[in-house]
Amino acid sequence: MLRLLMSSCSLLLPATPAWRCRGRYFPAICLALGLTIASYYSSATEALLWFATERPTLAARQAVDLLAQAAADGLEAQDYNAEGLQKAIENAVNVMALAEDQVTRIDLALTSAMRRYLNDLHFGRVDPHQLGANYRQAAGAFDADLLLTSAITDDRLAQTVRRVAPALPQYGSLQEALAHYRELAGHPAWQQDLPPLPNGHLKPGEKYAGIAALWQRLELLGDLRTDAAPPGRYEGTIVEGIQIFQERHGMVPNGVLGKDTFALLNVPPASRARQLELALERLRWTPFLPAPRVVVVNVPEFMLRAYQVRDGRIEIKTTMKVIVGTTGKTPTPLFDADMRFVEFSPYWNVPPSIARSETLPRLRRDPGYFDRQGFEFVGSDGRVIVGLDSASLDAVQRGQMRIRQKPGAGNALGNIKFVFPNKDNIYLHHTPTAQLFKRNRRDFSHGCIRVEAPVELAKFVLADAPEWSEARIV
Numbered sequence: 001m002l003r004l005l006m007s008s009c010s011l012l013l014p015a016t017p018a019w020r021c022r023g024r025y026f027p028a029i030c031l032a033l034g035l036t037i038a039s040y041y042s043s044a045t046e047a048l049l050w051f052a053t054e055r056p057t058l059a060a061r062q063a064v065d066l067l068a069q070a071a072a073d074g075l076e077a078q079d080y081n082a083e084g085l086q087k088a089i090e091n092a093v094n095v096m097a098l099a100e101d102q103v104t105r106i107d108l109a110l111t112s113a114m115r116r117y118l119n120d121l122h123f124g125r126v127d128p129h130q131l132g133a134n135y136r137q138a139a140g141a142f143d144a145d146l147l148l149t150s151a152i153t154d155d156r157l158a159q160t161v162r163r164v165a166p167a168l169p170q171y172g173s174l175q176e177a178l179a180h181y182r183e184l185a186g187h188p189a190w191q192q193d194l195p196p197l198p199n200g201h202l203k204p205g206e207k208y209a210g211i212a213a214l215w216q217r218l219e220l221l222g223d224l225r226t227d228a229a230p231p232g233r234y235e236g237t238i239v240e241g242i243q244i245f246q247e248r249h250g251m252v253p254n255g256v257l258g259k260d261t262f263a264l265l266n267v268p269p270a271s272r273a274r275q276l277e278l279a280l281e282r283l284r285w286t287p288f289l290p291a292p293r294v295v296v297v298n299v300p301e302f303m304l305r306a307y308q309v310r311d312g313r314i315e316i317k318t319t320m321k322v323i324v325g326t327t328g329k330t331p332t333p334l335f336d337a338d339m340r341f342v343e344f345s346p347y348w349n350v351p352p353s354i355a356r357s358e359t360l361p362r363l364r365r366d367p368g369y370f371d372r373q374g375f376e377f378v379g380s381d382g383r384v385i386v387g388l389d390s391a392s393l394d395a396v397q398r399g400q401m402r403i404r405q406k407p408g409a410g411n412a413l414g415n416i417k418f419v420f421p422n423k424d425n426i427y428l429h430h431t432p433t434a435q436l437f438k439r440n441r442r443d444f445s446h447g448c449i450r451v452e453a454p455v456e457l458a459k460f461v462l463a464d465a466p467e468w469s470e471a472r473i474v
Contacts, residue, residue, distance in 0.1 A: 002461060004420040004428070005135075005296045005336040007286050048107040049152060054098055056089045059152045063114055064089050066161055072175055073165060074277035075120055080113040111148070118144040122164045124284035133285060134335035134423075166283050168307075168314060174283065178276040180222075184269035189216045193266050202257035204239045207232075214238065214257075217265060218245060250301075250440055286336075295339065295457070297428075297449055299324050299332050302442040304428075304451060306460045317460050323431065323442045323450040330446045337420040342461055344473075345407035346417040349378075351425065354446060355396055355403050363393060374406040416454040418461065430454040 050060035067082035077083070088106045092098055098106075122142055128135055151160035165171060184190070194217075195210035202208050211230050215238055218224035224241035231238060234257070242261065243253040249264055286296075294307045306318045325332035350359055362369050369375075370388040377385040377392040379401050385392055395401035405411050414430020424447065431450040436442060451457055455474055462468040 002291060002293050002295065002339040004339050004418075005286060005294060006332060006334045006426075007282070007296050007298045048103065049148065050089075050107050050110050051092075051103050054092075054100075054103055056092050057152075059155070059157050060089050060110060061093075062157045063110055066158065067113055067117055070117065072179065073121060074174075074178060074280035075117070075125070079120070079125075080117050081109070082113075085110055085113060114148055115144045118147060118161070118164050120284075121161065122284065124281050126281065126285075128285035128334075132334065134333065135285060136336055166286075168283070171280065171283055174276055174280050178273055178280070181269045181273040181276060184220055185273060187220060187269065189213065189220055190268050194262070197257060197259075197262055200259060202234050204235050204255055206234050208234050208257075211238065214265070215241075218242070221245065223248065252440055291338075293460070293463075295428075295461070297322055297324070297332075299334065304449070304457070306457065318453070318456050320456065321437045321442065321452040322428075323436055323444050325443060325445050325447040327443045331443075332426065332445070332447050332449060333424050335422060335424070335426075337422045339418060339420040339461060341419050342458055343417040343419060345415055346411070346413045346429070347407060348405040348412045350375075350403040350405065351446070352399060352402070359403055360393060360397060363388065372410075374408050374410060375403050376406060377401050378404050414450075414454060416458055418451075418457065428457070 050057055050063065064082065064086040067080045068077050068086060070077045070080060070082065085106075088109070092103070092106060119142075122144075147160055147164070151157045194213055195208070198206065198208065208214070211232070211234060215224065215230040218238065218241040219226075223244040224237065226237050228237060239255040242257055243255045245265070246255075246261055247253040249261075251261060251264075292309050295304065296307065297304050302322055302324060304320050304322045305316055308315050308317050359375075363375075367388055375388075377396065379385070379395075385401075392401055396403055407415075410432055412429075412431070414432055416430045418428035420427065426448050428449045428451050433450075434452070436444055436450075437452045455470075458468075458473045459470060462473065
């Protein structure tokens with residue numbers, strides 16, 4: 001089984017709205033999490049999870065410490081009453097004895113908090129479906145109650161919690177970046193904006209009153225690593241630092257400090273930290289590794305990665321640029337699906353919406369476009385008409401016929417199409433307009449995903465089919 005996943009996890013995404021309750025972010029799934037708290041305690045005499053002989057166990061102290069560290073994952077410790085539970089456990093350690101009902105209440109509260117924490121860490125705090133992401137999250141495969149009891153029994157609570165979070169390397173990288181930006185949040189380097197740029201931009205060799213401040217920010221952000229002193233002009237190492245900064249932010253690394261680069265340099269670290277918290281949340285939404293092999297399209301990054309799980313280790317087998325749907329017009333939806341087949345030398349059936357809004361008007365203005373593009377008409381009965389006529393154009397307008405493009409060098413799908421049935425009719429494909437992959441921003445399609453290296457992707461997809469050798473794919 002090969003799974004295709006459209007992801008939205010990126011370091012530099014704009015903030016995503018979430019539901020708020022009394023000024024705090026509130027997970028849409030939380031109402032369901034507290035319904036079975038009493039399931040741990042079928043009778044008043046049943047053994048508690050976190051206490052032994054009226055004293056908190058080591059697992060209880062580990063649990064409140066884990067809740068207190070929830071911010072490392074972009075979560076909020078106050079959502080789990082971490083401070084109150086920590087005080088309750090400390091009090092239970094220090095007092096001579098607690099009443100039975102006090103012990104039960106603390107045990108119940110800690111169980112409820114840990115269950116909610118595990119669910120938040122695994123699924124996220126907000127239901128992605130309410131934000132338009134059509135992911136298939138297998139809730140039945142995750143049992144927080146069972147995880148807690150087995151983790152306590154095996155004395156592996158901390159290790160179990162780590163396994164609940166997404167296992168991909170990006171998650172750990174996001175955590176590290178979050179910790180770094182939180183450290184920078186109160187740094188004096190961002191207490192005021194950089195001085196305005198002369199003439200609205202700064203080119204190598206020019207003077208700038210904010211060289212020292214710019215140098216300091218690049219150092220703190222990790223884009224400039226040197227023991228040298230700031231230069232008197234905008235030149236040399238500091239230009240290289242700006243180029244690294246630009247490339248890291250998906251910009252053309254030309255070293256010219258223009259308004260866009262300048263605006264990004266003035267973004268406060270606290271704002272970046274909030275974006276990173278949201279990126280961690282998005283990563284928890286996505287059902288990563290539902291199959292031994294997964295193709296992941298990171299839509300805002302315009303990148304595709306193919307993963308393989310082998311002996312419990314996650315390997316990136318191939319990485320390539322992609323072109324996705326146009327932002328604000330025909331965006332690529334977020335979902336996951338099973339890849340079913342690969343089609344070589346495919347026909348392109350022009351979607352009705354594109355046919356009506358673009359193709360038909362073009363054909364009426366320029367009839368020669370029909371033959372140049374290798375088009376033909378196909379009726380609902382499968383009948384093919386290879387010549388252009390007004391009756392067929394009218395039939396397409398009425399939805400009684402469709403236009404398709406024959407396979408060939410100019411075919412919009414190129415020579416390979418990767419199909420994973422979905423309600424939005426999205427697929428991966430090659431493209432004859434390969435020059436667009438040189439762009440830094442690559443949202444030019446009607447929603448489908450154009451891949452930079454279709455042969456490499458086909459080799460990964462067909463790796464379990466030995467009859468499909470590289471020579472045959474090419």
